[in-house]
Amino acid sequence: MKPLEHTITEEQHRVRIDKVLADLNKDMSRSQVQTWITQQLVLVNGEVVKANYKCQLGDHIEWSIPKAEPLQLAPEAIELDIIYEDSDLLVVNKPKGMVVHPSAGHQHGTLVHALLYHCEDLSGINGIERPGIVHRIDKDTSGLLVVAKNDQAHQHLSKQLANKDIKRKYHAMVHGNIPHEKGLIDAPIGRDPKDRQRMAVVENGKPAVTHFQVIEQFSDYTLIECQLETGRTHQIRVHMKYIEYPLVGDPKYGPRKTIDVNGQALHAKEIAFTHPTTKEWMHFEVDLPDYFQELIDYIRKMY
Structure with a gap:
């Protein structure tokens, strides 16, 4: 298939290449365009560039749209x-x-x-x-x-x-007794430089914001509700560890001594968004799963 071509106009001068191509390919998302750039399917003046390249007036852009592969x-x-x-x-x-x-x-x-x-x-x-x-x-x-x-x-x-128009609320059980009713964690998240299998709060990470509110306090634990502004990998788990209230049961970010619930005590309880076709505001909420309710009951009894 012959590559598609475009010459950067005055309006597109200093605009990121991924945004320019997303605008030129209306049926493609910006994340998909970024994948093409990573796969070196996009050339600017014959050279491979990164997604954050800012186009210059007169730049010659060539790009190829890969064929959709059959689902295997x-x-x-x-x-x-x-x-x-x-x-x-x-x-x-x-x-x-x-x-x-x-x-x-x-x-x-x-x-x-x-x-x-x-x-x-x-x-x-x-x-x-x-x-x-x-x-x-x-x-x-x-x-x-x-x-x-x-x-x-x-x-x-x-x-x-x-x-940030999709609203997501989570319930989490954390170690420690949080002494205030609510809080906001605004700390960038990226790969942990000491362990590439983990995420961490790092200076050059991507912006990450978590709001939390205390639901119920115990002597050694706190039940909280978290609302995400951003959706970074392991965001709630990393942020709560960062402020020294790690999630119960978390094998990656929690303490060695924790209540075993086969992984972190974290439940995506609510989600709300605008329907893409009807434009109606949709809101959904589910109960806590049995394991989580049993954990709360256990902590109420023991702590």
Whole structure:
């Protein structure tokens, strides 16, 4: 396929290349364009550039749109707790222990495998291994996710996510007794320079903001509600560790001595967004899962 071409205009001068290409390819998301740039499918004046390259007047842009690969994942008949569904999207209550999409070491039993069995169509924007996935929650975090059935819905929801218009609230049980009713953590998150398998608050990280409010206090633990402004990897887990109130059960960021609940005590309890087609404000909330309620009952009794 012959590459597409464009010459940068005065209006596009000093605009990032990923934004220019997203504007020129209306049916593609900016994240998809960034993938093309990473794959060296975009050239500026014959040279490979990074996504943050600021275009100059007269720059000659060439780019190739890769062919969509046929989906190779096999649907799996896994039961789903679907809270809402229409022709554009689903809201799913993911159980603790389920991985959202396939990755190294998780080639079966993921939410994506279950969705492929349940749905005839899912958006393809995030590629073969992440159809329909607008945002993720960790394997051992339970709770609500919105899934897109088509690219238009996906783009609309992704834009809301980027603009901080999707509201997400989580409940978490943390170590320690937080002495105040609420707080705000504004600390950038990036790869931990000492351990590439972990995230950490680092000076050159991406902006990350978490609001939290105390629900119930115990002598050695606190039940809190967290609301995310941003959606960085492991954000709540990293931020609560940073202020020295790590999550109960967290094997990666928690203390060695913790209550074993097979992973962090974190539940995505609420999600709200504007419907991509009807423009209606949609709000969904689910109860705490059994393991979490049993943990609260145990701590109330013991602490």
